[in-house]
Amino acid sequence: MKFNPGFDIYPLYNPLGFRYGQDVFGPQVENRSLDSIRQNLMDPNCQGPDIVYAIAMDVGRNQDKKEMLDRNLLYGVVTYAKGQLGKEPVRSQGHIHALSPSCQMSTCEVYEIWTGEAYIYMQETAIDNPGRCFAVHAKPGEVVIVPPGWAHCTIVADIHQNLTFGAWCVRDYGFDYQDVRAHKGVAWFPIVEQDKIEFIANSHYHKSHLIIKEPRQYTEFQIEKEKSIYQQFIENPDKFMFVSRPQDYQELWKDFIP
Numbered sequence: 001m002k003f004n005p006g007f008d009i010y011p012l013y014n015p016l017g018f019r020y021g022q023d024v025f026g027p028q029v030e031n032r033s034l035d036s037i038r039q040n041l042m043d044p045n046c047q048g049p050d051i052v053y054a055i056a057m058d059v060g061r062n063q064d065k066k067e068m069l070d071r072n073l074l075y076g077v078v079t080y081a082k083g084q085l086g087k088e089p090v091r092s093q094g095h096i097h098a099l100s101p102s103c104q105m106s107t108c109e110v111y112e113i114w115t116g117e118a119y120i121y122m123q124e125t126a127i128d129n130p131g132r133c134f135a136v137h138a139k140p141g142e143v144v145i146v147p148p149g150w151a152h153c154t155i156v157a158d159i160h161q162n163l164t165f166g167a168w169c170v171r172d173y174g175f176d177y178q179d180v181r182a183h184k185g186v187a188w189f190p191i192v193e194q195d196k197i198e199f200i201a202n203s204h205y206h207k208s209h210l211i212i213k214e215p216r217q218y219t220e221f222q223i224e225k226e227k228s229i230y231q232q233f234i235e236n237p238d239k240f241m242f243v244s245r246p247q248d249y250q251e252l253w254k255d256f257i258p
């Protein structure tokens with residue numbers, strides 16, 4: 001892995017998972033099987049890898065654990081299979097962050113790509129009118145923020161490479177799948193066309209417009225370029241308080257553009 005995530009952790013691809021270095025904590029991965037995500041795919045009967053992605057929520061250096069707990073922050077990592085799920089590239093099923101008891105609202109998530117390429121896809125709501133829809137194309141070292149309350153999923157943008165990312169989340173996170181499942185997925189399905197990703201509208205929603213864009217600089221949250229978000233936490237553990245206390249940043253969530 002060329003990108004340095006800021007601590008001693010290595011994605012594994014066969015089977016999907018992670019190896020933790022010395023002085024690094026982390027759980028056994030939770031695997032998402034193809035069968036468990038079928039109902040949110042464009043073709044629920046499609047063929048694809050049996051294990052689509054492996055998730056480890058709460059990883060980091062032992063010496064940082066107290067700072068994380070004190071701030072109600074958790075660092076999660078996910079690694080994805082290569083390839084396709086029928087016509088779609090490998091991707092996650094999509095969810096909304098449920099209201100967290102600690103802050104009484106849905107929370108944001110700060111992604112950083114480690115290997116491969118991703119589209120971080122997000123839409124304002126998962127009711128019939130999905131609102132603004134974005135697919136942010138991110139490469140290793142790039143950061144993408146999903147704001148509180150938005151439905152989102154992670155898409156493998158280069159099907160020839162495994163995708164791995166890290167993300168800051170609130171500790172008492174919860175995933176809400178109800179509205180996304182009621183619409184049989186998110187509002188735009190990615191499909192692979194001659195090795196490139198295109199998006200087609202999911203007819204279970206009202207008409208919407210998709211903006212495909214590059215990541216931007218999040219100066220309002222003091223996110224620095226060319227430094228992993230884990231290292232930024234080590235240097236300033238308060239930097240990611242907007243993740244666990246999103247209620248203090250309401251002005252910044254209004255009209256948010258990822």
Ligand SMILES: O=P(O)(O)OC[C@H]1O[C@](O)(CO)[C@@H](O)[C@@H]1O
Nearest residue numbers: 032055076092093094095167175
């Ligand atoms: O519930 P899903 O959609 O399968 O995805 C789970 C994964 O999604 C993420 O929230 C990223 O969107 C990870 O932090 C999490 O482990």
